Amino acid sequence: xxxxxxxxxxxxxxxxxxIYKITxxxxxxxxxxxxxxxxxxxxxxxxxxxxxxRSKVSTWLYRVAxxxxxxxxxxxxxxxHTLLDDFQQWEIEDEQDTEFKxxxxxxxxxxxxxxxxxxxxxxxxxxxxxxxxxxxITGFTITNVGTRLGRIKQKLKTNIKK
Numbered sequence: 001x002x003x004x005x006x007x008x009x010x011x012x013x014x015x016x017x018x019i020y021k022i023t024x025x026x027x028x029x030x031x032x033x034x035x036x037x038x039x040x041x042x043x044x045x046x047x048x049x050x051x052x053x054r055s056k057v058s059t060w061l062y063r064v065a066x067x068x069x070x071x072x073x074x075x076x077x078x079x080x081h082t083l084l085d086d087f088q089q090w091e092i093e094d095e096q097d098t099e100f101k102x103x104x105x106x107x108x109x110x111x112x113x114x115x116x117x118x119x120x121x122x123x124x125x126x127x128x129x130x131x132x133x134x135x136x137i138t139g140f141t142i143t144n145v146g147t148r149l150g151r152i153k154q155k156l157k158t159n160i161k162k
Contacts, residue, residue, distance in 0.1 A: 008048050012041060015061050022062075025123055026069040026116065036072050043068045055136055062137040066120045073116055110159050118152050125149055 012019070019040055020033075027033040044064050051060050111122055124134045131149075135142045 004048070008045060011057055011061070012044070015058060018058065018061055019065055021123065021127075022065045022069055025119055026073055036069060039072055040065045040068045059133065059136050062124065063139070066137065070116050070120070106160060107156065110156050113159070114152065114155075118148070121145070121148055122152060 019037060022040070023033040023036045027036045044061065047060075047064055051057075111119065114122065120138065121134065124137060129137070131142050131145045134140070134145045134149075138145065140148065
């Protein structure tokens with residue numbers, strides 16, 4: 001049992017960034033983020049004994065964390081969610097390029113308006129996950145992931161042009 005606990009703690013520490021990113025996408029403020037973080041870790045602990053390493057640890061972790069986040073939102077009936085502030089930092093390197101910053105901010109404002117499943121797909125896409133990895137994490141087929149991401153991109157383009 002001690003070995004299992006130690007392995008679990010090691011996995012959580014190695015993947016803490018993933019959990020924090022997901023909590024920032026799905027929780028509105030710091031207090032909700034802490035609550036969601038705890039709920040994700042709890043659900044990971046509950047499912048850890050059944051994890052058989054048939055997929056990567058990060059795939060299992062994303063799947064549990066995203067499902068937990070969606071369930072958390074449904075349970076708490078929250079409508080508005082924030083998008084990771086980290087996303088903005090990934091793209092904005094030059095502080096002088098205000099036009100670029102404005103365009104990136106506009107994109108994130110529109111991503112913020114997506115539903116919870118769409119946000120999850122965009123999160124994984126922006127993380128650089130392949131369609132195959134996204135399919136494994138979400139349980140969608142690869143074709144469905146491609147279709148959904150295509151629709152999300154089109155939706156964002158249309159809404160941004162308005």
